[in-house]
Amino acid sequence: xxxxxxxxxxxxxxxxxxxxxxxxxxxxxxxxxxxxxxxxxxxxxxxxxxxxxxxxxxxxxxxxxxxxxxxxxxxxxxxxxxxxxxxxxxxxxxxxxxxxxxxxxxxxxxxxxxxxxxxxxxxxxxxxxxxxxxxxxxxxxxxxxxxxxxxxxxxxxxxxxxxxxxxxxxxxxxxxxxxxxxxxxxxxxxxxxxxxxxxxxxxxxxxxxxxx
Numbered sequence: 001x002x003x004x005x006x007x008x009x010x011x012x013x014x015x016x017x018x019x020x021x022x023x024x025x026x027x028x029x030x031x032x033x034x035x036x037x038x039x040x041x042x043x044x045x046x047x048x049x050x051x052x053x054x055x056x057x058x059x060x061x062x063x064x065x066x067x068x069x070x071x072x073x074x075x076x077x078x079x080x081x082x083x084x085x086x087x088x089x090x091x092x093x094x095x096x097x098x099x100x101x102x103x104x105x106x107x108x109x110x111x112x113x114x115x116x117x118x119x120x121x122x123x124x125x126x127x128x129x130x131x132x133x134x135x136x137x138x139x140x141x142x143x144x145x146x147x148x149x150x151x152x153x154x155x156x157x158x159x160x161x162x163x164x165x166x167x168x169x170x171x172x173x174x175x176x177x178x179x180x181x182x183x184x185x186x187x188x189x190x191x192x193x194x195x196x197x198x199x200x201x202x203x204x205x206x207x208x209x210x211x212x
Contacts (some may be wrong), residue, residue, distance in 0.1 A: 020064035020179045023191045024091060027200045029057035030207050036092055036102045036203030037159065037167035038084035040077065042176040045184055048080040049151050051174025055206065056096060059199035061191070062087055063178030075125040077142065081110040082125070084175065086144040093151065100153035106168060108160035114156040118149035146209075166209060170202030 001164075043049075049063035062083070066076060085103060092101055105111045109125075116123060123143060124130060124178040130139055148154065159168045177194060180186045 019182075020062075021178055021191060022060075022062045022190055023058040023178075023195045024058070024087075024201065025196045027057045027059060027191070027196050027203065028162065028177060030055040030203050030210075031201075032210070034096060034099055034101045035104060035167060036085075036094060036101055037089045037165070038081070038086050038088045039106060039117075039168065039171035039175045040080035040150040041172070041179045042077050042080055043131075043179050047179060048076060048083075048183065049175045049178035050080055050084030050087060051171045051178060052091070052201060053170045053174065053199050054088060054092050055167070055203065056092050057090070057199070057203065058091040058095070059170075059174065059195055060087060060091060060175040061178035061195060063175075063182040065182070069159050075127050076109060078109045078125045079087070079128055080115070081105065081107040082113060082144055083140050084171070085110070085114065086140050086147070089092075089147055089154075091153075096154075100155070102155045102157060104157055104159035104165075107166050108158060109190055113155055116147055117145040118154070118156070120149060166202045166205035170198060173198055173202075 032055065034053060034054060034056055038052045041049045046065050048066045051061045053059045065204065076124060085105065091187055122143055128141060130142055135140060161168065177186065179189060181188055
């Protein structure tokens, strides 16, 4: 993308690690069809992070320590990729109900689940625990499965990772930023500054790429 990561100027953290971090923000939108890019980052045996950026200006990340009993280790990546799709869609559809949305995913296994759910399938990634969470909450992927099946005008497409696509690169960077924060390498207090900074720059790149 030709720009330095906002992490380049992030101050050194004064704390060790965080159990969970979450940021949802809104920056200037790009006119035209709604496109949502999502990505995930996994580090070590139990730390995961997801990031998303949409042309509506919605941007966010979530990172946390993933309880080992909820999913098998080899499924953790695809589960986190799908969680990124859920959080991105939740933000976009809340403000733009009924509008078509193209969701760009770089994980083929996650994409297969999304296409299957659109056709009425219910299979989850291997080992994913579908029991109700605390306070009777539905698991995130169960909610995503219902969104995929019953929300009209959703399109899920594959986007090749690390190929210079501005939205995908930004989603990847946001996920990695969340992972670094939950590890304690970036202060939590820096997230409200870094997320909109990176999102605005990526959407400006996307805008220029469409005009070229």
